[in-house]
Amino acid sequence: MADIDTSQGSGNKKHKGGVRSKKMSTRVDLTPMVDLAFLLITFFMLTTQLSKSVAMDLNMPKPPENDEEKQTVKESKVLNLILDKDNKIWYYNGTTVVGLKTTDFSPEGLRDIIYKKQKEVDAKFGKDKDGDTETIVLIKYTKDANYKNLVDVLDEMDITKTKIYSIQDLSDIEQEAVDNGGTVTTFAD
Amino acid sequence: MPKIKVPRKSTHVDMTAMCDVAFLLLTFFILTAKFTPPQIVNIAQPTSRAEKEVKDDLVTFMLDKDGKVYMTISKPEKRKAIVDKMIALKPEKYANIKLSAAEEKELSGLEVIGVPMSKLKATIGLESDKMIELKSAGQLSGIPSDSTNNELADWVMAIRHVYVEEENLDKAPIAIRGDQNTNIEDVRKLINTFRDNDVYSYNLITTLEGARD
Numbered sequence: 001m002a003d004i005d006t007s008q009g010s011g012n013k014k015h016k017g018g019v020r021s022k023k024m025s026t027r028v029d030l031t032p033m034v035d036l037a038f039l040l041i042t043f044f045m046l047t048t049q050l051s052k053s054v055a056m057d058l059n060m061p062k063p064p065e066n067d068e069e070k071q072t073v074k075e076s077k078v079l080n081l082i083l084d085k086d087n088k089i090w091y092y093n094g095t096t097v098v099g100l101k102t103t104d105f106s107p108e109g110l111r112d113i114i115y116k117k118q119k120e121v122d123a124k125f126g127k128d129k130d131g132d133t134e135t136i137v138l139i140k141y142t143k144d145a146n147y148k149n150l151v152d153v154l155d156e157m158d159i160t161k162t163k164i165y166s167i168q169d170l171s172d173i174e175q176e177a178v179d180n181g182g183t184v185t186t187f188a189d
Numbered sequence: 190m191p192k193i194k195v196p197r198k199s200t201h202v203d204m205t206a207m208c209d210v211a212f213l214l215l216t217f218f219i220l221t222a223k224f225t226p227p228q229i230v231n232i233a234q235p236t237s238r239a240e241k242e243v244k245d246d247l248v249t250f251m252l253d254k255d256g257k258v259y260m261t262i263s264k265p266e267k268r269k270a271i272v273d274k275m276i277a278l279k280p281e282k283y284a285n286i287k288l289s290a291a292e293e294k295e296l297s298g299l300e301v302i303g304v305p306m307s308k309l310k311a312t313i314g315l316e317s318d319k320m321i322e323l324k325s326a327g328q329l330s331g332i333p334s335d336s337t338n339n340e341l342a343d344w345v346m347a348i349r350h351v352y353v354e355e356e357n358l359d360k361a362p363i364a365i366r367g368d369q370n371t372n373i374e375d376v377r378k379l380i381n382t383f384r385d386n387d388v389y390s391y392n393l394i395t396t397l398e399g400a401r402d
Contacts (some may be wrong), residue, residue: 030204037211044218055364055392060380061387083373141373147252148235148369150376151395155237165209167377 037044038065041139042044056154061166076124079117081110081153082170082178085144089153090178097173105152137165142178229301229320229329230259235369237395244362248305248348249394252367256375257331258302258341264299272296275306275347282343282376303329306340334382341379345386364392 002169075094082090082100090100103109104113118133139153150167159166170178177183230251243366246267250253262268276283283306288296295314303324304312305331312320312329324330334341345363352361366378 027201034204034208034211037208037215041211041215041218044222047222053234053243053394054237054239054397055241055243056240056395057390058393060384061391063384068221104342118347123194141377141401143372143374145373146369147367149369149395150373151235151237151367154393155239155398159238167380184220185253 002066056151056158058154073136077121077130077134078120078138078139079114080140080174082174083139083141083145083149084178085142089149096170097177100177105149105156106125110153111160114156115161118160118162132161132163135162135164137162139167140163140170140174141167142169142175196270207303212254229317229324230303232319232366232368236398237393238398239393239395239398241392243364243394245394247362247364247392249364249366250372251301251378252365252375254368254370254393256372256378258334258379259301259303259329259331261301261346268299269293269296270351270355271344271347272309274351275343278347278350279343281310282306285367288313301329303331305330305333305338334378339382342382342386346387349388350387360390361388362392363375363388364394366394 002017016078018119078094080092080094084090087101087105089105090102091113092098092100103113114137116133118135120134127164128134137157141150154165156162197371228345232251232253239331245263247261247263248267248271249261249263249362251261262271272288276286279345280326287307288310299315300314300317301315301320302309314325315323320329331343332341333339347364349361352358362395365379
């Protein structure tokens with residue numbers, strides 16, 4: 001109730017004789033109505049879907065038909081990302097699986113690493129004719145990663161304007177490195 | 190000396206104004222609310238910063254969190270064409286699926302395809318709440334995509350034929366709508382199925398970042 005009973009009880013009242021009909025207040029207590037209205041508001045606010053679905057483009061390359069079509073890339077342009085469980089990302093530079101470090105999806109994590117790599121690559125090779133970075137990001141994943149991680153990484157590619165990236169399978173050495181917490185014991189040539 | 194009587198002020202708060210505001214807001218929310226139709230396949234989409242609008246003519250492959258694949262062809266009139274194409278392309282596999290004229294008509298009402306072709310007949314003409322019932326009873330098992338019976342690949346092939354070869358579009362309007370928790374390997378399997386059928390470019394449907402999903 002929106003008001004507090006301040007009447008002092010009937011004891012103090014002085015009757016001046018005669019039966020007086022009690023004057024009813026014309027005020028309607030709106031409190032329950034307000035309660036109801038807010039309840040409904042809460043319901044509609046929670047069930048309304050204000051968000052819209054959006055589409056993200058994904059272009060996968062055509063698989064090369066022969067070995068000649070396979071592109072060779074400069075090792076120093078490559079940044080490898082391995083998506084792991086619990087939103088963890090392992091990353092290393094180049095093609096040698098060494099010095100794996102972990103990061104996460106926060107802006108200070110993955111994004112900074114990509115920007116840093118882009119800076120290094122830009123300093124060494126310059127930008128391409130469209131003014132884009134020549135950094136190549138290879139996205140790999142362990143079997144514990146989920147779809148959200150993939151979408152998040154692709155999103156980062158868009159944010160950092162990385163044009164060249166590809167989704168690849170994890171190699172055995174990379175798997176071993178991840179299992180060992182970032183270090184490799186066996187070395188390939 | 191007479192006692193000074195302090196006039197007692199009523200503590201009654203006028204609720205009318207508050208009531209007005211509450212109902213105004215209520216009206217707003219009722220009018221702007223767009224109820225999402227009951228989802229046959231429950232999918233918690235991941236969020237992204239992509240801003241492209243979702244096209245209205247899409248073939249969406251839905252991946253639920255267990256990795257089962259369901260399909261929605263958003264243009265009803267395309268559903269029959271795609272099923273026909275599929276039967277025409279693989280007669281040895283699907284020729285025994287004979288749809289009556291009435292069933293063919295009803296095919297355009299089939300919102301979600303999530304059964305093997307042999308069971309497709311049973312889901313034709315079902316209302317979406319019936320489909321939800323089937324789903325919860327475990328009857329909608331998804332489109333088979335294992336190596337012995339890869340119907341998913343046949344669907345993709347039929348879709349590509351209908352859109353690219355018959356309508357001369359540059360690419361089939363295919364999209365993936367996956368659940369956040371879908372294992373990435375299931376996504377990869379779907380992507381590889383697309384690749385094997387010469388579909389290299391498609392959309393991932395996500396929820397706009399910052400918005401509530």
